[in-house]
Amino acid sequence: MNRRADRRENAPISHRTGRRRTAAAPARMEEVARAAGVSPVTVSRALNHPQQLAPETLAAVRSAIDRLRYVRNLTAGSLASNRSRIVGAIVPTLASSLFSDTLNGLSEALHDQGYQLLLGQTGYQASEEAALVRAFAGRRVDGIVLAGMARARGVRAALRRAAVPVVETWDLPARPIDMAVGFSNRDAGRAAGWHLVDRGYKRLAFAGGSDDRSQARLLGLIDAAAQRGLSAPLVWHLPNPSTIADGAAAITRLLTDEPELDAVFFSNDMLAAGAAAECARRGWAVPSRVALMGFADLPIAAVFEPALSTVQVRAREIGRCAGDLLLRRLAGAARPAARIVDLGFSVVHRGST
Amino acid sequence: MNRRADRRENAPISHRTGRRRTAAAPARMEEVARAAGVSPVTVSRALNHPQQLAPETLAAVRSAIDRLRYVRNLTAGSLASNRSRIVGAIVPTLASSLFSDTLNGLSEALHDQGYQLLLGQTGYQASEEAALVRAFAGRRVDGIVLAGMARARGVRAALRRAAVPVVETWDLPARPIDMAVGFSNRDAGRAAGWHLVDRGYKRLAFAGGSDDRSQARLLGLIDAAAQRGLSAPLVWHLPNPSTIADGAAAITRLLTDEPELDAVFFSNDMLAAGAAAECARRGWAVPSRVALMGFADLPIAAVFEPALSTVQVRAREIGRCAGDLLLRRLAGAARPAARIVDLGFSVVHRGST
DNA sequence: ATGAAAGCGCTAACAG
DNA sequence: CTGTTAGCGCTTTCAT
Numbered sequence: 001m002n003r004r005a006d007r008r009e010n011a012p013i014s015h016r017t018g019r020r021r022t023a024a025a026p027a028r029m030e031e032v033a034r035a036a037g038v039s040p041v042t043v044s045r046a047l048n049h050p051q052q053l054a055p056e057t058l059a060a061v062r063s064a065i066d067r068l069r070y071v072r073n074l075t076a077g078s079l080a081s082n083r084s085r086i087v088g089a090i091v092p093t094l095a096s097s098l099f100s101d102t103l104n105g106l107s108e109a110l111h112d113q114g115y116q117l118l119l120g121q122t123g124y125q126a127s128e129e130a131a132l133v134r135a136f137a138g139r140r141v142d143g144i145v146l147a148g149m150a151r152a153r154g155v156r157a158a159l160r161r162a163a164v165p166v167v168e169t170w171d172l173p174a175r176p177i178d179m180a181v182g183f184s185n186r187d188a189g190r191a192a193g194w195h196l197v198d199r200g201y202k203r204l205a206f207a208g209g210s211d212d213r214s215q216a217r218l219l220g221l222i223d224a225a226a227q228r229g230l231s232a233p234l235v236w237h238l239p240n241p242s243t244i245a246d247g248a249a250a251i252t253r254l255l256t257d258e259p260e261l262d263a264v265f266f267s268n269d270m271l272a273a274g275a276a277a278e279c280a281r282r283g284w285a286v287p288s289r290v291a292l293m294g295f296a297d298l299p300i301a302a303v304f305e306p307a308l309s310t311v312q313v314r315a316r317e318i319g320r321c322a323g324d325l326l327l328r329r330l331a332g333a334a335r336p337a338a339r340i341v342d343l344g345f346s347v348v349h350r351g352s353t
Numbered sequence: 354m355n356r357r358a359d360r361r362e363n364a365p366i367s368h369r370t371g372r373r374r375t376a377a378a379p380a381r382m383e384e385v386a387r388a389a390g391v392s393p394v395t396v397s398r399a400l401n402h403p404q405q406l407a408p409e410t411l412a413a414v415r416s417a418i419d420r421l422r423y424v425r426n427l428t429a430g431s432l433a434s435n436r437s438r439i440v441g442a443i444v445p446t447l448a449s450s451l452f453s454d455t456l457n458g459l460s461e462a463l464h465d466q467g468y469q470l471l472l473g474q475t476g477y478q479a480s481e482e483a484a485l486v487r488a489f490a491g492r493r494v495d496g497i498v499l500a501g502m503a504r505a506r507g508v509r510a511a512l513r514r515a516a517v518p519v520v521e522t523w524d525l526p527a528r529p530i531d532m533a534v535g536f537s538n539r540d541a542g543r544a545a546g547w548h549l550v551d552r553g554y555k556r557l558a559f560a561g562g563s564d565d566r567s568q569a570r571l572l573g574l575i576d577a578a579a580q581r582g583l584s585a586p587l588v589w590h591l592p593n594p595s596t597i598a599d600g601a602a603a604i605t606r607l608l609t610d611e612p613e614l615d616a617v618f619f620s621n622d623m624l625a626a627g628a629a630a631e632c633a634r635r636g637w638a639v640p641s642r643v644a645l646m647g648f649a650d651l652p653i654a655a656v657f658e659p660a661l662s663t664v665q666v667r668a669r670e671i672g673r674c675a676g677d678l679l680l681r682r683l684a685g686a687a688r689p690a691a692r693i694v695d696l697g698f699s700v701v702h703r704g705s706t
Numbered sequence: 707a708t709g710a711a712a713g714c715g716c717t718a719a720c721a722g
Numbered sequence: 723c724t725g726t727t728a729g730c731g732c733t734t735t736c737a738t
Binding site: 026069071072073074075076078079084086093094095096097100101103104107108111116117118119120121134135137138139140161162163243244270273274276277280299300302303304305316 | 379422424425426427428429431432437439446447448449450453454456457460461464469470471472473474487488490491492493514515516596597623626627629630633652653655656657658669
């Protein structure tokens, strides 16, 4: 069935089939080749390896491309070359400035090299993560960036089977699948804990999501408390993605359940901001009644009154760096022994602690 | 050149070519067909039109798929069927919660129907927008969602040539390319202006970006001032994407240049928050010295002290609705006369005005 | 520096 | 309900 012929050569007449779409199909390489007086391969070369062509040939092809408004079909190219020039990114949610910033950096890095970004969000569900990896594998993406570590067995196996470079971000896995860029959430939580302990707070609490990264930060906080001989922090779990309102609810509940509390570490700044606002409403002085500490150093943390102490992480750089690592590998760099980039974090002391 | 044969049948020996990648290529439909004792089309049908197959056949195919861990090559499928099941989205930037929320909604809508999202950011540059449309057209995306209207001639032409459904979002174009979902930025600006005027403010200013949508809101503010006989608002342009720090700088500059000012409308809440924080630092009472009004109703607006008056828009719903419109069209709905969905906005009065 | 031949892995049309 | 046939539009060898 020469379906193309139906559409093109016979289209005006359309005697064979009653197709609706009689409109002209877009130009193919062959038309361009004919217009330029060369063969289709030459057009392909003009697009992919222009330096291989004689200048006049190249000019003729380019002019034909412009005249015909030729738009190359990259799908066909991907199939033939087995390279899609697409990178898949999987994030827990887009409803959080954290991951948007990472995507921003990643998108920029990829764009510079003509790669494109296929995006999926998991809603913090491992099953969705596996489904997305499978879908991306089906699309034959050239690489995959994950926000968070792939812990579920199925996901790791699917990633390995996809046989493409993978970058895990936002944490430093002990056994990375391939590459990783981020920081140690546990160390960050511990640093936050030390900060609180060092400032004299004695009865700590944690409020945050139950995703792996938040849990790692909680472990760090627990480490810090234990190291200084304090009792274990009180823990309040929140659903993901968390909102400002969750922060307000959390602080109310925590201080009601445990009036002795003098410091709370939230797993992100939005939560801490919600808590700070609630404290203001209820007349609980911050930090004298209770100290509040956030995470991520979102813009909101700096302008809030009292300004929120937090842990700064470099979300955008994580994305940029992940993109660069991937591109370097795709450009042919040999696979080094597991490559891990630690971008670190820093505790930011402000008025709320 | 049976390249596949080189890799597969001769791979262990590899006498013909010195290829590096001797590893097994992933299974194809044909292997699955053989394993299931059917022909390749039947495998294709098991995947695409399962209800067309006899239950036992379907079961046999599915079992073979599982056993071989077959992952279908969607690139080949797209080429053959001329449908990619990919939707392209173009946003000015990912570094703004506004568009992330829209993408969140869009991603969800698409995901429900097995479509995937290809993402590009323009950095607020029309030339990038055109480049992305071309790139997406080359990928043969099934539809395109734009955040903002396509005003540049080249972009509109490229979109028309792509011959796919297009949804413009975040404003209501007078002459939509195809479909649109959003709200009238000019009306929103006018409503904000009325709000300020009605509360007795007399000397207004505007601070915001110079993208089309911000400009439309400014026009609305100008309308409102003119309608009530006030002098034209003072205008302070900021670069995109704007930051909290820009808001702080803007308020300082505006009140220095024009001490008579009693109200400022910012083109987003981040700017307004930065301004509010700066006012707090400088001891300028809000709203008695100067009233501040934001835009978008980001979470920060509600928890700030004083809470920021703003204009609420439904960023997430815009994405969701755009996705639904697109999917309906892709599912075969006839193209109606230009479809425009006005999701509206609402003025939110809080402490800052 | 250019061309000819041979697929990439899948799906649509048609037949049975 | 299932199979046969014929491409989708491009890139890759290999040859000249």
